Amino acid sequence: MKTSRLKEILISDGWLGILEKMFSYFFKILCTAYYRFRFQRFGKGSCVTGPISLRGAKRIQIGEEVTIEGGSSFRVSPGASLVIGRECFIERGAFLCSEGRLIIGRKTYILKNSMVSAGREVVLGEGVWIARDSLVTGQEIVLGNEVILGPGVVILDSDHKLDSGKISMKTGAHLPVHIESHVWIAAKSVILKGVTIGAGSIIGAGSVVTKEVPGHVLAAGTPAKIVKSLETAGHV
Numbered sequence: 001m002k003t004s005r006l007k008e009i010l011i012s013d014g015w016l017g018i019l020e021k022m023f024s025y026f027f028k029i030l031c032t033a034y035y036r037f038r039f040q041r042f043g044k045g046s047c048v049t050g051p052i053s054l055r056g057a058k059r060i061q062i063g064e065e066v067t068i069e070g071g072s073s074f075r076v077s078p079g080a081s082l083v084i085g086r087e088c089f090i091e092r093g094a095f096l097c098s099e100g101r102l103i104i105g106r107k108t109y110i111l112k113n114s115m116v117s118a119g120r121e122v123v124l125g126e127g128v129w130i131a132r133d134s135l136v137t138g139q140e141i142v143l144g145n146e147v148i149l150g151p152g153v154v155i156l157d158s159d160h161k162l163d164s165g166k167i168s169m170k171t172g173a174h175l176p177v178h179i180e181s182h183v184w185i186a187a188k189s190v191i192l193k194g195v196t197i198g199a200g201s202i203i204g205a206g207s208v209v210t211k212e213v214p215g216h217v218l219a220a221g222t223p224a225k226i227v228k229s230l231e232t233a234g235h236v
Contacts, residue, residue, distance in 0.1 A: 031070065043086060050092075056080070059098075063088065063106065072096075080118075085126070104128075105145070119174075125181065139174045144181030144199065152188040155179070159193060180215065189224075200230065 028049045036042040038057040043064035050070015054060075059076040062068075063086035071092035076082045080098045084090070085106035093112040096102065102118035105126035110116060112132045116124070119139035127146040130136065134149050138157030149155075158174030175194030179185070183197050186205035197203065198215025207224040218227045 035068075056082075056098075060084070066090070069094075076102075091132075098122075100139075131187075138177060138193075140176035141179075142177070143179045144183070146182050147179050148184045150185060150187035150189070150205065153185050153191075154189075155191040157193045202230065 028047055031050055032047045035048045035052065035054070036046075038054065039060050039062050040058050041061040043062055043066060045064050046062050046066040046068070048068045048070070052068060052070060053073035055074065056076030056078070057074070059080060060074060060082045062084050065087045066084055066089075068090045069092040072090050073095045074082065075097040077099045080100055082096060082098045082102045084104045085108065087107045088104060089109045090096070091109075091111045094110045095115040096110070097115070097117040100118050100120040101122070102116065103121075103123045104116075105124055105128065107126055108124050108128040108130075110130045114130050114132060114134040115137065116122065116130070117137035122136065122138065122141045124143045125145040125147065128143050129148045131149055131151040131153070133151055134153045136143070136149075136155045138155070141155060141157050155177055157177045173193070177191060177193065178196045179191070180197060180199040182200045183202070185191065185203040186207075188205060189203050189207045189209065191197070191203075191209045195209050195212060197209065197213045198217075200216040201213050202218045203209060203213070203224060204218065204220025204227070206222070207220050208222040209219065209224040211223070213219045213224065213226070216230045218230055219225060220227050
């Protein structure tokens with residue numbers, strides 16, 4: 001059986017393919033060995049597949065069976081913390097930043113070129129999916145369990161203000177954002193400060209959400225408005 005399996009691999013990948021896989025495997029072992037002792041905690045079965053950008057490593061806790069791809073970045077300020085639950089996946093190009101508390105629940109995926117940044121406290125529940133090129137940043141943001149963010153979604157809990165008629169880069173007002181469990185926010189939607197989205201709702205692609213959305217509805221548009229109830233459609 002082992003000989004026939006080797007032949008199958010040789011036919012499908014060739015010698016160069018096998019050598020590439022062997023190199024990737026041993027490189028992952030070396031990178032994991034190098035980084036595992038830099039973190040405050042590094043759970044059993046977790047791995048780092050390549051070089052990462054890392055500041056404040058002793059303020060970062062990594063759970064069990066977490067995969068961190070090379071090319072991802074981590075920044076944790078003095079006095080802040082970052083906790084990544086078990087079985088999470090951080091893809092190449094993802095950026096995690098904490099100036100307060102950033103908590104990521106188990107089985108959460110943060111994909112390429114996405115950024116999650118915590119001012120005071122940002123919490124991602126279990127099974128959250130953050131697709132590529134998304135941005136979650138603010139002082140107080142909570143995403144419930146199994147929330148899905150499509151590509152290019154932006155969630156902000158603050159804005160900028162006008163000083164003497166000019167746009168100021170100083171942080172303006174902020175209001176907490178709460179996305180309840182089982183919400184799907186489709187591609188390139190924007191969720192602004194003070195918004196709560198109820199459990200089981202869907203936000204249509206390209207929407208701008210400025211006000212509260214109740215649970216189990218489809219909302220879409222700029223600004224987003226309720227299109228229909230999903231309870232009557234059987235989507236509960």
